[in-house]
Amino acid sequence: MSVVYDPFAFETQHNPYPVYRRLRDEAPVYHNPDLGFYALSRYHDVLAAHKDPATFISSRGVTLEGVEAGQDLLITKDPPRHEWHRRIVSRLFTPRRVGGLESFMRERCARLLDPFRGEPGFDAVEDFSIQLPLAVIGELLGIPESLRQEVHHLADRLFTRDESGTVSEDAATAQVELATLLYGVVVDRRRNLGDDVVSLLITSEVSDDAGNAWHLTDEELSTRVLELAFAGHETVARLVANGLVALWWYPDQRRELTANRALLPNAVEEMLRWDAPSHYQGRWTSTDVELHGTTIPAGRRVILVTGAANHDDRVFDEPELFDIHRRADTIVSFGYGVHFCLGAALARLETRVAFDELLNRFPDYEIDESRVVRMRSSNVRGLATLPLVLT
Numbered sequence: 047m048s049v050v051y052d053p054f055a056f057e058t059q060h061n062p063y064p065v066y067r068r069l070r071d072e073a074p075v076y077h078n079p080d081l082g083f084y085a086l087s088r089y090h091d092v093l094a095a096h097k098d099p100a101t102f103i104s105s106r107g108v109t110l111e112g113v114e115a116g117q118d119l120l121i122t123k124d125p126p127r128h129e130w131h132r133r134i135v136s137r138l139f140t141p142r143r144v145g146g147l148e149s150f151m152r153e154r155c156a157r158l159l160d161p162f163r164g165e166p167g168f169d170a171v172e173d174f175s176i177q178l179p180l181a182v183i184g185e186l187l188g189i190p191e192s193l194r195q196e197v198h199h200l201a202d203r204l205f206t207r208d209e210s211g212t213v214s215e216d217a218a219t220a221q222v223e224l225a226t227l228l229y230g231v232v233v234d235r236r237r238n239l240g241d242d243v244v245s246l247l248i249t250s251e252v253s254d255d256a257g258n259a260w261h262l263t264d265e266e267l268s269t270r271v272l273e274l275a276f277a278g279h280e281t282v283a284r285l286v287a288n289g290l291v292a293l294w295w296y297p298d299q300r301r302e303l304t305a306n307r308a309l310l311p312n313a314v315e316e317m318l319r320w321d322a323p324s325h326y327q328g329r330w331t332s333t334d335v336e337l338h339g340t341t342i343p344a345g346r347r348v349i350l351v352t353g354a355a356n357h358d359d360r361v362f363d364e365p366e367l368f369d370i371h372r373r374a375d376t377i378v379s380f381g382y383g384v385h386f387c388l389g390a391a392l393a394r395l396e397t398r399v400a401f402d403e404l405l406n407r408f409p410d411y412e413i414d415e416s417r418v419v420r421m422r423s424s425n426v427r428g429l430a431t432l433p434l435v436l437t
């Protein structure tokens with residue numbers, strides 16, 4: 047029977063890896079006419095498509111739902127406009143600015159985790175993995191503490207989908223509410239400029255290749271902030287929880303990591319490879335593409351399934367095994383090329399700190415599998431609830 051890949055099916059979301067293997071081996075240029083997409087799943091095909099933004103364009107949307115198409119996001123811009131706008135955002139993520147957040151991260155971990163010492167357990171997602179990146183991105187952007195929980199709840203509502211992938215009325219309302227909230231932050235910051243990222247975006251100029259330069263409007267600024275706020279907290283939150291699951295399945299590696307923290311950077315890379323938070327990046331073809339004897343016509347949606355590419359046994363030995371000693375410097379979990387994740391260094395640091403602080407306090411934990419809840423999303427892979435039982 048030929049392989050069927052439905053990223054909206056809960057069964058696929060629960061464990062997509064068997065279907066990914068079949069895609070790579072049996073249908074490297076997979077076509078799903080019912081859902082209207084092609085999928086590339088082999089590592090080298092995914093990488094090549096990421097390197098060719100002229101053929102695989104982003105401006106018609108990067109998810110299967112396509113709700114972001116037409117929005118003024120970085121992620122949905124194509125060169126050369128993309129490059130003009132990306133330049134000013136990339137200047138904000140300097141190693142100094144990112145590294146400077148480490149003590150804030152550690153202090154926040156202590157505040158979040160210390161209350162659970164001596165307790166029977168806690169929800170690693172709602173009590174920790176969401177809260178840490180939310181605080182960090184809030185700090186970086188200068189979103190007042192009082193508004194951060196609301197940003198999180200609105201972002202959650204915004205990205206919730208049912209099994210058909212339909213965007214509910216509630217998700218649409220949440221998007222408007224989030225945009226309004228962040229617009230308020232921008233307007234307020236314009237009156238009280240500080241050293242935060244929003245203030246820097248307000249004062250930065252976008253410049254094109256002809257040397258023209260201009261400032262972003264308040265609407266553009268709030269969209270950019272929305273993009274950063276969402277990208278900066280949802281993904282790290284999922285990675286930390288997925289990593290906790292990995293270390294629960296592989297307790298020997300957890301013990302090794304607890305004893306030797308020098309292994310943490312590589313362990314984080316392996317967490318990113320083994321169960322990445324973002325499973326595909328959507329594109330549309332600008333021209334016919336011929337690959338493995340199949341033609342993808344111009345004007346078709348193609349998803350680059352990085353979640354499958356990271357498990358390609360043409361590149362990774364025994365890819366389904368989690369191994370903190372694996373050399374995983376080829377992972378594509380942050381995408382590749384012109385849209386490569388701007389927050390990758392921040393995400394890596396946050397995840398390292400999160401595990402360092404978690405293992406300091408709770409080197410032994412169990413997971414109450416009966417209460418684990420998976421997020422429902424076609425491309426964000428992660429858990430909504432992860433009950434840790436402290437032993």
Ligand code: HEM
Nearest residue numbers: 120121277278281282285327379380381385387388389393
């Ligand atoms: C584990 C955490 C993260 C993962 C797995 C992740 C993943 C990704 C991926 C796969 C892309 C490429 C999308 C594409 O090619 O269409 C991307 C882009 C992006 N990410 Fe991340 N991300 C993470 C954390 C962050 C953080 C912490 C921030 C910001 C503070 C951030 C900001 C962005 C931005 C702004 C883009 C758009 C870049 C562009 O289009 O030029 N990400 N991310």
